[in-house]
Amino acid sequence: MPRRIPWIIKYRPKKIADVVNQDSAKKQFIQWLESWLKGKPSKKAALLYGPAGCGKTSLVEAAANEYGLEIVEMNASDFRRRQDIERIAKTAAFMRSLFARGKIILLDEVDGISGTADRGAIDAILHLLEITRYPVVMTANNPWDQKLKPLRDASLMIAFKRLSERDVIIVLKRICQLEKLECEDAALREIARRSEGDLRSAINDLQAIAEGFGRVTLNWVRELSAYRTREYAPFEALQKMFNARYIFQAKSAISQANIDYETMMIWINEHIPTYYDDPEEIWRAYEALSRADVYMGRIRKSGSWDLLSYVFDMMGPGVAFARKIYRYKWKAFRSPKRLQLLAQTKRSREVREGIAMTLAPRLLTSRATIKRDVIPFLKIIFTHAPKYAAKIALGYGLTEEMIKWLAGPKSSEVLAYYRRLKR
Numbered sequence: 463m464p465r466r467i468p469w470i471i472k473y474r475p476k477k478i479a480d481v482v483n484q485d486s487a488k489k490q491f492i493q494w495l496e497s498w499l500k501g502k503p504s505k506k507a508a509l510l511y512g513p514a515g516c517g518k519t520s521l522v523e524a525a526a527n528e529y530g531l532e533i534v535e536m537n538a539s540d541f542r543r544r545q546d547i548e549r550i551a552k553t554a555a556f557m558r559s560l561f562a563r564g565k566i567i568l569l570d571e572v573d574g575i576s577g578t579a580d581r582g583a584i585d586a587i588l589h590l591l592e593i594t595r596y597p598v599v600m601t602a603n604n605p606w607d608q609k610l611k612p613l614r615d616a617s618l619m620i621a622f623k624r625l626s627e628r629d630v631i632i633v634l635k636r637i638c639q640l641e642k643l644e645c646e647d648a649a650l651r652e653i654a655r656r657s658e659g660d661l662r663s664a665i666n667d668l669q670a671i672a673e674g675f676g677r678v679t680l681n682w683v684r685e686l687s688a689y690r691t692r693e694y695a696p697f698e699a700l701q702k703m704f705n706a707r708y709i710f711q712a713k714s715a716i717s718q719a720n721i722d723y724e725t726m727m728i729w730i731n732e733h734i735p736t737y738y739d740d741p742e743e744i745w746r747a748y749e750a751l752s753r754a755d756v757y758m759g760r761i762r763k764s765g766s767w768d769l770l771s772y773v774f775d776m777m778g779p780g781v782a783f784a785r786k787i788y789r790y791k792w793k794a795f796r797s798p799k800r801l802q803l804l805a806q807t808k809r810s811r812e813v814r815e816g817i818a819m820t821l822a823p824r825l826l827t828s829r830a831t832i833k834r835d836v837i838p839f840l841k842i843i844f845t846h847a848p849k850y851a852a853k854i855a856l857g858y859g860l861t862e863e864m865i866k867w868l869a870g871p872k873s874s875e876v877l878a879y880y881r882r883l884k885r
């Protein structure tokens with residue numbers, strides 16, 4: 463599959479003038495930025511707020527481009543990690559060296575913090591504002607949560623408007639021209655109407671249709687939205703994914719499965735050989751799935767959820783288009799063995815977890831250590847020394863279910879002593 467650049471990246475505004483509409487926001491922002499560059503900022507931070515996909519981040523990027531500034535960026539999921547805030551704070555506090563470029567510190571989606579009940583993150587940002595030598599820009603869809611009041615008070619508040627259908631159509635038309643795409647006006651109007659002013663989603667729809675069908679017609683726009691409105695059971699999602707004719711069908715089948723994407727990955731992993739029998743197709747499908755797994759690993763490590771779209775690209779289209787030619791094949795996709803095993807052992811794993819949770823605070827060690835080092839010893843004691851085991855169970859407050867789990871065939875003996883002691 464050729465490497466695909468998302469159009470929201472390819473057609474990001476490069477200059478301030480490319481940011482459609484938002485004249486008042488642009489004016490306020492540039493005045494504020496210039497006050498910084500002259501060394502006399504009116505406020506240390508600006509908080510750009512407004513609906514999704516209306517140009518907040520785009521304006522910051524375009525301005526940075528025009529003024530030759532570097533963007534140091536963080537998004538809300540990073541705010542919970544203190545060391546990251548400190549890393550930014552250090553960057554912000556250091557003197558500008560002779561050759562270093564000026565910087566803008568961008569804290570995207572600060573409204574993500576309000577849900578975390580994390581006062582520490584707000585304090586860390588306020589501290590950053592005290593020491594910064596660079597302009598700090600925050601963005602939010604909804605900055606009105608009570609928890610964000612200290613940030614509002616410390617910032618110049620700049621409102622962005624929801625883009626009109628007309629604005630959205632202007633941008634879509636430009637992209638169609640640059641991509642030399644055949645586009646029906648009615649189709650662009652429909653994409654714009656459905657986007658409700660979110661240009662990001664409108665551009666993504668345009669790209670999905672263009673790549674799927676080569677032409678942008680009203681019919682294809684309707685087809686795409688019909689695909690979006692359903693949830694699929696996993697076996698149904700696999701059927702649709704493997705038999706998809708178009709990239710967007712494979713992708714939406716996966717993203718609309720009614721299970722989480724990690725479980726979906728287990729389903730796909732098990733069923734690649736169910737669907738494919740050509741070794742090269744199997745190899746290519748696993749290659750794509752392993753890339754999805756690599757992206758998932760990066761998301762888990764860094765919290766960069768914007769990579770999730772690539773996970774879906776690899777799991778869905780990547781696996782489905784591993785085929786050499788298109789042919790419809792109906793296959794029965796059963797629940798993966800690994801999931802069945804996990805379901806069978808679920809209760810047992812819960813009891814083991816319960817023992818670890820009960821013992822960890824008493825033995826002043828981690829749950830992992832209890833599971834690794836302590837439980838195996840307890841099992842030996844519970845199966846060989848019932849009287850002693852009963853005393854341990856009583857002393858540590860283990861439940862009868864936990865005793866049965868630890869004692870196995872000796873359960874009745876240990877329980878008899880335990881009940882006697884309890885009386």
Ligand SMILES: Nc1ncnc2c1ncn2[C@@H]1O[C@H](COP(=O)(O)OP(=O)(O)OP(=O)(O)O)[C@@H](O)[C@H]1O
Pocket residue numbers: 469470471473474475480481482483484512513514515516517518519520521601602603625633661662665
């Ligand atoms: N006013 C605009 N003019 C031109 N392009 C825009 C505009 N608004 C959005 N876009 C396009 O949509 C994409 C997403 O926009 P952007 O990241 O600026 O949205 P945002 O307002 O920061 O949204 P969010 O609150 O969801 O982060 C950009 O890459 C750009 O291509």
